[in-house]
Each structure stands twice: as C-alpha cells, then as structure tokens.
Amino acid sequence: MALPRTPSQTVGPYYAIGLCRRDDNVLDPDGVELTGQLLDGQGEPIGDGMVELLDPVARTWGRSGTDREGRFSFRVRPDVEALEVLVFARGLLRHERTRCVLADLHGDGPLVFDIHMQGQNPTVFYEV
Amino acid sequence: MTDDVVLPDDPSLGPDVQIDYPGYRSTRWRVPARPLQTLPEELHALDGPVFGEDVLQASDNDLTRQHDGEPLGERIIVSGRLLDEDGRPIRNSLVEIWQANAGGRYRHEVDQHPAPLDPNFSGAGRCLTDDDGTYRFVTIKPGSYPWRNHPNAWRPAHIHFSVFGRAFTQRLVTQMYFPGDPLMAYDPIIHAVRDPQARELLIASFDLESTEPEWALAYRWDIVLGPGNGATPLEDA
Numbered sequence: 001m002a003l004p005r006t007p008s009q010t011v012g013p014y015y016a017i018g019l020c021r022r023d024d025n026v027l028d029p030d031g032v033e034l035t036g037q038l039l040d041g042q043g044e045p046i047g048d049g050m051v052e053l054l055d056p057v058a059r060t061w062g063r064s065g066t067d068r069e070g071r072f073s074f075r076v077r078p079d080v081e082a083l084e085v086l087v088f089a090r091g092l093l094r095h096e097r098t099r100c101v102l103a104d105l106h107g108d109g110p111l112v113f114d115i116h117m118q119g120q121n122p123t124v125f126y127e128v
Numbered sequence: 129m130t131d132d133v134v135l136p137d138d139p140s141l142g143p144d145v146q147i148d149y150p151g152y153r154s155t156r157w158r159v160p161a162r163p164l165q166t167l168p169e170e171l172h173a174l175d176g177p178v179f180g181e182d183v184l185q186a187s188d189n190d191l192t193r194q195h196d197g198e199p200l201g202e203r204i205i206v207s208g209r210l211l212d213e214d215g216r217p218i219r220n221s222l223v224e225i226w227q228a229n230a231g232g233r234y235r236h237e238v239d240q241h242p243a244p245l246d247p248n249f250s251g252a253g254r255c256l257t258d259d260d261g262t263y264r265f266v267t268i269k270p271g272s273y274p275w276r277n278h279p280n281a282w283r284p285a286h287i288h289f290s291v292f293g294r295a296f297t298q299r300l301v302t303q304m305y306f307p308g309d310p311l312m313a314y315d316p317i318i319h320a321v322r323d324p325q326a327r328e329l330l331i332a333s334f335d336l337e338s339t340e341p342e343w344a345l346a347y348r349w350d351i352v353l354g355p356g357n358g359a360t361p362l363e364d365a
Contacts, residue, residue, distance in 0.1 A: 002213040003352045006329050007145045007321045009303040010152075012288060014236040018226025018252040019290060022183075041157035048238070054174065054296050061177035084174065084296055091154030093145045093320050095301060099167075118161045127164045128297050128354075 008094035013048045015088065016065050020050070025064040027055050028077040033110035034100070035073040038066050038087065041118030045070025049089035051115070053100070055080050076111075078102065087115060096125045133278050134319045143326035151316030153277050174296035179222040179256065189255040191227075191267040199249035201230025201268035205338055205346040206304070209261040210291055212353055217261025224254045224290040225265060232271030232285075241273050266344065272311055284311035284318065291351055298353040305331045306347065 011019075034053075038046040049066040057080050064072040076083060083100040098115065105111040116122045133151040148159045187193045192203060206225075210218040228234050228251065231243035235251050253265050270285045286303040293299065305312055312318055312331075321327045329352075338346035 003211060003215055004143060004326065004329060005213065005354045006300065006302055006351045007143060007326050008300060009145065009317060009330065011301045013238055014226065014234040017234060017236055018224050018288060021252060041161065046158065056174055059175055086299060088301060089158055091158035093147045093149065093152065093155065095299065096160060117158050122160065122162060125160045125164050126167045
C-alpha cells in the first residue's frame with residue numbers, strides 16, 4: 001500500500017530567509033531576460049511571492065523572489081519552446097503550476113510574462 | 129471566533145490541503161478562482177533539478193554554528209527520510225529549511241513582531257539527503273508568534289521545509305509542527321488540511337533515540353512525495 005503523501009503548506013511571507021540566499025535566477029548566463037509581475041485578483045502586486053522555472057530541455061532550473069512591485073526576473077535560453085513555471089506565495093497553501101510559451105511573448109527587449117492569479121483574464125493554471 | 133478560523137474536520141475532501149480555505153484570509157485574492165486545467169501531455173520528461181555538494185556551505189545543516197556565538201533557545205536535532213509513495217528513498221535531494229528564532233521572530237524586514245532578534249541565529253539551513261534518503265539538521269526550537277489573520281492569532285511553532293524530489297511534479301513546500309503544541313487547535317493553516325489523519329503527517333515525533341545526551345533533544349519527521357509523473361524512470365528502482 002502506498003504511503004500517504006505529506007500535505008502542502010504555504011511558503012509564507014518569510015521564505016526569502018531560506019530560499020533566496022543565492023543568485024538562483026540565471027538559467028542561462030548567455031540567455032535573454034525574462035521578467036514579469038505577479039498580481040493578485042485585485043490587480044495588486046504580490047510583493048512576497050516566488051517564481052520557479054524549469055527549462056525542461058536543458059534541464060536547468062531557477063528561482064526568483066518578487067519585489068515590492070511583484071516583479072520577478074530571470075535569464076533564460078531563448079530557443080526553448082516553453083518553460084514550466086511554479087508560483088509560491090503567502091496565501092497559496094499549495095504552489096500553482098503554469099507554463100510560459102516563449103512564442104507567445106512579443107516585442108523587443110526583455111520577454112515579459114505577467115502572472116495574474118485571478119481577475120478578468122487570469123493566467124491558466126494546471127493540475128500538477 | 130475559532131468557528132470561523134477552524135472549520136470542522138472533513139476527511140471526504142481528501143488528504144490534500146484545501147487551497148481556498150476561508151479561515152486563512154490571504155487566500156482570498158491569491159488562489160486561482162477557476163478550476164485547474166489538465167495538461168494534455170507533458171512536453172518533456174520533467175526531471176527535477178539536480179543539486180551537488182557545491183550548493184552547500186559549511187554549517188548549512190547546523191543552524192547553531194553559523195555565527196561566532198551560540199543562539200539562544202532549546203537546541204534540537206530534526207531528522208527524517210525523504211521518500212516516494214512506495215517507500216523508496218529519494219537520494220541526493222536538496223532539503224531547505226527556514227524558521228523563526230526561539231523568541232518567535234524571523235530575521236526578515238517584514239517581520240515586526242516585538243520579540244528580539246538573535247544575533248547568533250539566521251534561521252536558514254540546507255542539506256542533501258543521503259543514500260537512505262535521510263536529512264538531518266541541528267537547530268533551535270522555534271518560538272510561536274502572533275500574526276494578523278484574525279483577533280489574537282498565533283502560529284504554532286513550525287519549521288518551513290522545501291524539497292524537490294526526482295521530478296518537477298514532486299516539488300513540495302510545507303511546514304513541520306511539534307507534537308503537543310496547543311496552538312495547532314486554533315491554526316487555520318494546518319486546519320486547511322481537513323482530514324485529521326493527514327494533518328498528523330505534518331507533526332514530527334519526539335525521537336528519544338536520536339537525542340544526544342547532555343546536548344540536544346530530537347524530533348523525527350519523514351516526508352513523502354507524490355508520484356513523479358513524467359520523470360525519467362529510476363535506474364535503481
């Protein structure tokens with residue numbers, strides 16, 4: 001019989017003490033900048049959130065805390081189809097999973113991938 | 129008051145945490161409001177990140193030896209095994225912890241609880257699991273602290289844990305609680321797990337065998353991760 005799984009609990013507001021001690025947001029030093037804002041259902045920035053990325057082809061991983069404006073930033077390989085994304089924050093009792101399809105991000109300059117937890121046009125989240 | 133914060137047990141909701149638990153106020157504007165979608169297929173084998181000894185620094189697993197002096201509080205050893213659902217050890221996996229000091233204060237600019245900071249305690253640790261899936265930390269028993277979720281709200285003492293497992297889909301961030309802590313009965317975060325048996329999985333056991341006489345008490349807490357869908361099959365499975 002399978003062992004029962006340990007339930008999830010929120011990362012809380014103080015995760016940076018334990019999880020943001022290193023320069024973890026660089027998946028590819030020669031890559032392009034990927035940035036975005038993490039926003040709640042009232043359009044307010046989530047200033048105590050954390051985003052993790054996985055480049056599933058290169059098998060590289062990264063982590064960025066959000067600042068007061070809810071902003072996170074990474075340096076990623078531009079020629080990957082999609083990055084797998086996990087979102088953590090106070091108020092999230094379990095992290096949420098989404099996907100960043102790079103071809104959907106237009107324009108010059110840094111790639112911009114905003115994450116809307118709720119609202120009129122929320123980010124699509126997936127079952128883990 | 130606690131009726132609003134702690135809802136009745138409901139094992140029918142399953143063993144996982146109820147992500148829109150109303151007693152935990154911060155969920156309201158943050159939890160996705162629409163149902164989660166099912167990915168038609170994984171694009172790739174989603175192996176989790178691989179970490180080596182290079183991520184570790186000396187004394188990363190001993191939170192009592194990260195400064196010139198010793199932190200105040202009750203010295204404890206916290207150890208356990210990282211396992212999959214079949215009971216197999218998850219080896220060489222990064223375990224990260226963070227916690228309040230003995231007075232219930234985090235070393236973080238946002239924490240304004242008027243309890244003293246301890247100059248000899250940072251409250252963060254990390255280690256890799258060994259061949260048996262075992263992790264081990266030496267630390268200080270964290271204090272309880274107030275938070276503003278509801279009137280007179282106090283968090284039970286806890287240590288935050290972050291673990292990776294073999295696959296991206298096994299990622300888990302959770303909290304370990306201490307046996308017998310009366311504050312657990314009033315805490316909406318642990319009660320967001322509505323199945324009382326599942327809640328027990330978040331509570332460590334006192335571990336007399338691992339205590340070090342004349343030195344430190346010990347607690348044991350195993351962590352079991354879900355199935356790693358999409359991960360490359362294990363060679364040694």
